[in-house]
Amino acid sequence: xxxxxxxxxxxxxxxxxxxxxxxxxxxxxxxxxxxxxxxxxxxxxxxxxxxxxxxxxxxxxxxxxxxxxxxxxxxxxxxxxxxxxxxxxxxxxxxxxxxxxxxxxxxxxxxxxxxxxxxxxxxxxxxxxxxxxxxxxxxxxxxxxxxxxxxxxxxxxxxxxxxxxxxxxxxxxxxxxxxxxxxxxxxxxxxxxxxxxxxxxxxxxxxxxxxxxxxxxxxxxxxxxxxxxxxxxxxxxxxxxxxxxxxxxxxxxxxxxxxxxxxxxxxxxxxxxxxxxxxxxxxxxxxxxxxxxxxxxxxxxxxxxxxxxxxxxxxxxxxxxxxxxxxxxxxxxxxxxxxxxxxxxxxxxxxxxxxxxxxxxxxxxxxxxxxxxxxxxxxxxxxxxxxxxxxxxxxxxxxxxxxxxxxxxxxxxxxxxxxxxxxxxxxxxxxxxxxxxxxxxxxxxxxxxxxxxxxxxxxxxxxxxxxxxxxxxxxxxxxxxxxxxxxxxxxxxxxxxxxxxxxxxxxxxxxxxxxxxxxxxxxxxxxxxxxxxxxxxxxxxxxxxxxxxxxxxxxxxxxxxxxxxxxxxxxxxxxx
Amino acid sequence: xxxxxxxxxxxxxxxxxxxxxxxxxxxxxxxxxxxxxxxxxxxxxxxxxxxxxxxxxxxxxxxxxxxxxxxxxxxxxxxxxxxxxxxxxxxxxxxxxxxxxxxxxxxxxxxxxxxxxxxxxxxxxxxxxxxxxxxxxxxxxxxxxxxxxxxxxxxxxx
Ligand SMILES: Cc1ncc(C[n+]2csc(CCOP(=O)(O)OP(=O)(O)O)c2C)c(N)n1
Ligand SMILES: [Mg+2]
Numbered sequence: 001x002x003x004x005x006x007x008x009x010x011x012x013x014x015x016x017x018x019x020x021x022x023x024x025x026x027x028x029x030x031x032x033x034x035x036x037x038x039x040x041x042x043x044x045x046x047x048x049x050x051x052x053x054x055x056x057x058x059x060x061x062x063x064x065x066x067x068x069x070x071x072x073x074x075x076x077x078x079x080x081x082x083x084x085x086x087x088x089x090x091x092x093x094x095x096x097x098x099x100x101x102x103x104x105x106x107x108x109x110x111x112x113x114x115x116x117x118x119x120x121x122x123x124x125x126x127x128x129x130x131x132x133x134x135x136x137x138x139x140x141x142x143x144x145x146x147x148x149x150x151x152x153x154x155x156x157x158x159x160x161x162x163x164x165x166x167x168x169x170x171x172x173x174x175x176x177x178x179x180x181x182x183x184x185x186x187x188x189x190x191x192x193x194x195x196x197x198x199x200x201x202x203x204x205x206x207x208x209x210x211x212x213x214x215x216x217x218x219x220x221x222x223x224x225x226x227x228x229x230x231x232x233x234x235x236x237x238x239x240x241x242x243x244x245x246x247x248x249x250x251x252x253x254x255x256x257x258x259x260x261x262x263x264x265x266x267x268x269x270x271x272x273x274x275x276x277x278x279x280x281x282x283x284x285x286x287x288x289x290x291x292x293x294x295x296x297x298x299x300x301x302x303x304x305x306x307x308x309x310x311x312x313x314x315x316x317x318x319x320x321x322x323x324x325x326x327x328x329x330x331x332x333x334x335x336x337x338x339x340x341x342x343x344x345x346x347x348x349x350x351x352x353x354x355x356x357x358x359x360x361x362x363x364x365x366x367x368x369x370x371x372x373x374x375x376x377x378x379x380x381x382x383x384x385x386x387x388x389x390x391x392x393x394x395x396x397x398x399x400x401x402x403x404x405x406x407x408x409x410x411x412x413x414x415x416x417x418x419x420x421x422x423x424x425x426x427x428x429x430x431x432x433x434x435x436x437x438x439x440x441x442x443x444x445x446x447x448x449x450x451x452x453x454x455x456x457x458x459x460x461x462x463x464x465x466x467x468x469x470x471x472x473x474x475x476x477x478x479x480x481x482x483x484x485x486x487x488x489x490x491x492x493x494x495x496x497x498x499x500x501x502x503x504x505x506x507x508x509x510x511x512x513x514x515x516x517x518x519x520x521x522x523x524x525x526x527x528x529x530x531x532x533x534x535x536x537x538x539x540x541x542x543x544x545x546x547x548x549x550x551x552x553x554x555x556x557x558x559x560x561x562x563x564x565x566x567x568x569x570x571x572x573x574x575x576x
Numbered sequence: 577x578x579x580x581x582x583x584x585x586x587x588x589x590x591x592x593x594x595x596x597x598x599x600x601x602x603x604x605x606x607x608x609x610x611x612x613x614x615x616x617x618x619x620x621x622x623x624x625x626x627x628x629x630x631x632x633x634x635x636x637x638x639x640x641x642x643x644x645x646x647x648x649x650x651x652x653x654x655x656x657x658x659x660x661x662x663x664x665x666x667x668x669x670x671x672x673x674x675x676x677x678x679x680x681x682x683x684x685x686x687x688x689x690x691x692x693x694x695x696x697x698x699x700x701x702x703x704x705x706x707x708x709x710x711x712x713x714x715x716x717x718x719x720x721x722x723x724x725x726x727x728x729x730x731x732x733x734x
Contacts, residue, residue: 130589147644181586305642
């Protein structure tokens with residue numbers, strides 16, 4: 001093979017791995033890669049911050065199921081990626097991040113723009129590399145794409161010194177690769193699966209708990225067959241939204257801290273919990289000692305480290321969700337669940353998700369209307385906080401890969417760049433970021449990326465003038481001591497502000513409508529309930545990025561709520 | 577609980593840091609750790625002795641197996657393996673004299689690996705309790721400095 005530079009090998013890997021979108025920002029330590037990039041067939045999106053690039057790669061990956069790729073220069077470029085990589089890592093998203101590094105001869109000398117990237121990213125990636133020899137680069141790139149996408153997916157970071165990008169190699173890009181220490185278990189143990197089938201047959205009050213692993217393995221069809229054939233209700237984690245159609249009578253929607261009352265009651269009363277691709281995060285279990293005390297727990301997960309980590313498991317099955325469910329379906333014998341489903345139906349009727357339906361502009365109403373007007377067919381991304389929980393509760397998800405949210409890390413500023421990545425991967429889709437007025441400011445600069453690249457994402461800001469979720473905790477658990485959660489507070493505010501709307505100078509900084517216009521997007525402000533539907537319609541009909549600034553009820557809270565560390569039995573609120 | 581774990585890993589830079597990270601992120605102190613090449617120079621063997629809560633240790637073992645760079649994780653139990661550790665001890669001859677120290681070395685089958693005017697350095701390989709016993713015997717002489725490798729371990733039989 002004719003020798004070519006490391007930089008050329010990187011482009012070759014993009015082509016070989018069918019990467020059709022790459023996000024990033026150039027700099028001295030990656031200029032050699034960029035020297036090849038604009039001559040290649042790869043679509044590159046220049047973001048305005050490396051965090052935006054990492055989230056965009058993540059959003060692209062979550063929306064399309066393909067590996068997302070981002071590039072940053074050494075030092076500050078690499079450190080700016082950190083939050084994005086940690087976000088992808090917590091939510092098991094396949095991302096390959098390439099960072100430039102100072103030349104090998106200078107590593108460790110505190111050279112200009114040097115950071116110990118491989119050390120910094122080690123604990124927030126599935127795996128990472130520092131490439132010291134260009135002859136290793138083809139293998140490492142091939143390994144990185146494989147590791148990112150297979151098993152429990154996750155981000156892989158490759159740190160590539162500038163001289164390695166420039167050096168020549170004639171080692172070909174491998175077609176296949178074997179990694180000695182990396183063999184994810186795909187097929188579940190048949191004896192274990194038989195035990196699951198037995199447990200299901202005997203169960204009287206079974207519940208399926210579906211998590212993000214169902215999406216990663218593409219097991220939603222098998223999950224649907226399991227639930228409908230066995231007549232077992234399905235609740236999903238935040239990451240599992242869309243794995244089971246919420247329009248189905250068997251759907252319990254989301255469980256946990258802000259889950260539905262009926263999902264949480266079902267967990268409390270269940271005698272069998274079949275967890276598929278979920279990891280029993282503390283936001284869903286509540287107080288561990290009181291979690292599912294009546295139930296046997298089946299835990300199907302491709303990652304053996306997830307099993308038994310927080311809750312004791314009765315029947316563990318290590319394997320790919322889809323492969324395991326397929327085997328299970330072959331021997332499935334439906335239990336008798338009619339009485340159980342009746343009980344659940346009663347809970348659903350008595351305690352549906354609800355909010356006060358009056359003349360006020362309430363955030364939940366906005367989301368219901370977004371759902372209605374997109375026919376539940378949009379790709380929804382979220383920021384973090386109340387906006388995220390309302391987006392989870394009040395949009396009706398029916399398909400996988402339509403709810404993209406930072407679940408594990410809870411990263412404010414995720415939604416807009418993730419929407420950009422999703423839109424880049426799915427040009428025809430309607431992509432909507434449900435945002436908070438606080439979070440959106442953490443990566444607002446990416447509006448430039450959206451506008452310049454004709455990525456017509458719609459940002460719906462639920463503008464409550466607060467870091468609302470924190471404010472809610474202060475109201476409920478910190479004696480209403482609203483310490484630094486008001487986003488409208490300024491020097492001229494009265495010391496003893498009572499947070500009543502009347503006395504508020506009502507400054508809204510920034511003015512999101514003007515901000516949208518400054519970027520070349522369309523800005524719409526909505527202050528009345530009756531204007532919600534026309535505004536959403538207009539936004540959806542606009543072929544440009546749009547920000548709709550909904551000035552919502554300031555002190556609306558997210559309910560129901562299981563207080564942190566509390567038992568799922570004891571929920572606050574939730575009744576209209 | 578105290579536990580000995582052997583880990584076979586790719587002989588590459590960064591691997592040791594990754595392994596150690598798994599313990600340190602959970603606030604575990606590693607009692608001892610040693611690493612060296614195996615018969616296959618591409619593979620290194622680590623022997624790690626660590627104390628911690630059983631549930632957390634189990635999580636660490638699983639995490640170790642999951643690392644891309646590890647090919648095998650072996651957990652040892654009491655009686656199913658042999659452990660040997662090396663000790664170097666520099667011991668003063670001022671207090672009780674050289675002949676007595678040499679006698680102890682002979683009786684305990686320790687080597688004399690360095691000789692000075694006022695000290696002897698003993699080298700000794702043994703199981704954990706043998707090392708403890710020797711150190712006990714040397715104490716009255718005044719131990720100036722010691723270096724221990726921590727145990728290496730291999731399964732019994734097969
Ligand atoms: C990067 C980051 N910083 C801080 C937090 C803590 N935090 C969680 S929710 C929240 C408030 C978010 O405010 P906003 O975006 O306006 O959303 P709201 O809850 O008002 O809908 C904060 C500060 C976080 N999750 N992420
Ligand atoms: Mg807010």
